[in-house]
Amino acid sequence: MQDIAEQLLAWHSSGRAFAVATVVGVSGSAPRDPGAALAVDASGEAIGSVSGGCVEGAVYALCEEAIASGCPTLERFGYSDEDAFAVGLTCGGLLDVFVHPVVPGADPGLDAAVTYIASGTPVALARVIEGPAGLLGATVAVTADTHHGSLSPAPCTTAALERAAVTEARAMLDAGRTGRLVLGLDGRPCDDAGQGTVTFFVESHVPAPRMLVFGAIDFAAAVVRIGKFLGYHVTVCDARPVFATERRFPEADEVVVDWPHRYLDTQLDRVDGRTVLCVLTHDAKFDIPLLERALRLPVAYIGAMGSRRTHQDRNTRLREVGLTEAEISRLRSPIGLDLGARTPEETAVSVAAEIIAHRRGGSCLPLSTATGPIHHDRDHPAPPPPTEARHAA
Incomplete structure (x- = not known):
């Protein structure tokens, strides 16, 4: 969202409703990293990108629906390299996109986050992308010493959950990390999402490296x-x-x-x-x-x-x-x-x-000499090249 923050602030300041579609999960050959965003305002203007063009049309339509309904949604694109063209993700892999409608003045967490991001103030934006009904889209904006927004309107929310979300988001902000955070309703960290858990997507917006x-x-x-x-x-x-x-x-x-x-x-x-x-x-x-x-x-x-x-x-x-x-x-x-x-x-x-x-964590070898995923990071390092390529090197 950081790369479109200036335009979002302009929309927000003018009181214009809009929806933000954010990549919250990738797998395989997905084209963009988590945190990539596309936004559409009430007049139909679009900024940003979530896929480099693969599914922009479908995501644009989801944004329009979110503006009209006021309801956030989590959508998955792509299933495998074999049927990627059928679902629109031409490079294969999986792409999870969370679409969140924004009405200026209606959500203190989102309001604060837009302002902080545009001003360059380090902030972690923690949004609920999976969980009990009534909690989806709940947002907390966390800085080094304060936070804005609340999870309390949802009946299932506990004070422990909100405290844990703020604490974990602040730790991710300190490390400059963006990713998913799964907590139980009691605030305890969980390994996987499931019954009785809440999944947050935490975006850490920090100054440029x-x-x-x-x-x-x-x-x-x-x-x-x-x-x-x-x-x-x-x-x-x-x-x-x-x-x-x-x-x-x-x-x-x-x-x-x-x-x-x-x-x-x-x-x-x-x-x-x-x-x-x-x-x-x-x-x-x-x-x-x-x-x-x-x-x-x-x-x-x-x-x-x-x-x-x-x-x-x-x-x-x-x-x-x-x-x-x-x-x-x-x-x-x-x-x-x-x-x-x-x-x-x-x-x-x-x-x-x-x-x-x-x-x-790249291998520094030509992609044509290796097999396996093209996109990877230090948690999923590049596979070794075939034997003949290793010998040639």
Whole structure:
């Protein structure tokens, strides 16, 4: 919902009713991740996407029905690759979509969530997508220190259920996680949905993840562009003011003139498990103090540019300043995947590909050399390639 938040706020502020269709579950080759959303207003205008085009027409119709009836609904699209065309999901897999009508002023939880998301304030939106009659669509918007909305109008609701939903949603917000949450009516966590349980879909809306690019070189400009394309908040940092200028990096969110390690020291409260660091200076006087700190931080990815010889020399120097082998092993160096890249733009694609593969648990092999699901994550890692492909590699 975050990518259509600005338009939703405009509709909401004008008092216009609308419906939001949100992907709340995927399986197999489904095209979009949970949290992807399509919205339709009372005049028929549509924004966003839940499937990249596969079932947009059917979901659009569901949104119109929800606006007219005022009732939320949970719909499943797709059953198998064999009959995917028959049900509309052309890429196979399964796609669960929750359609929720929104009338401005009628639901404090939804009202607060729309405002928080549009303003960039971190918020977890917990909505009931399965459960007893009267509870479907109940919404609570949870921030770090408060929450809005309530489950209490439903007769089956207990105070323990609402407290548990708020507590669990806040924990998911802290981790930046989006997904399903199943609780018993007494608030106890459950492994599976069933009789006497309530299933929430919790969307964590947090600021864009950060990409810190150290080294204001020509390759950095291309990495900045692809970082923005991937949705990162991108900062360029270099100690040399003649190179670190906004004119050279117009697409960066920030351009900082400072020694890389000194700048990183000022950002410790702003880096997290989604932050990626691209060290492109390949100069020991910049790299070693920076990497000595960075490799001890709980960030998602750290890559450093340089030749094989530079890499070996860098590792030796990192050992000399006290880093352990486990800490050094976190460094992706030379940075990027072996794509045969030559130009800055090709190199940026190589770097981005490695970041995505590291984040999603990809094998970095051509899809044509492997079998099994195309879409996967760290909970469902990529299957190994066939024996002949492994031998070729």
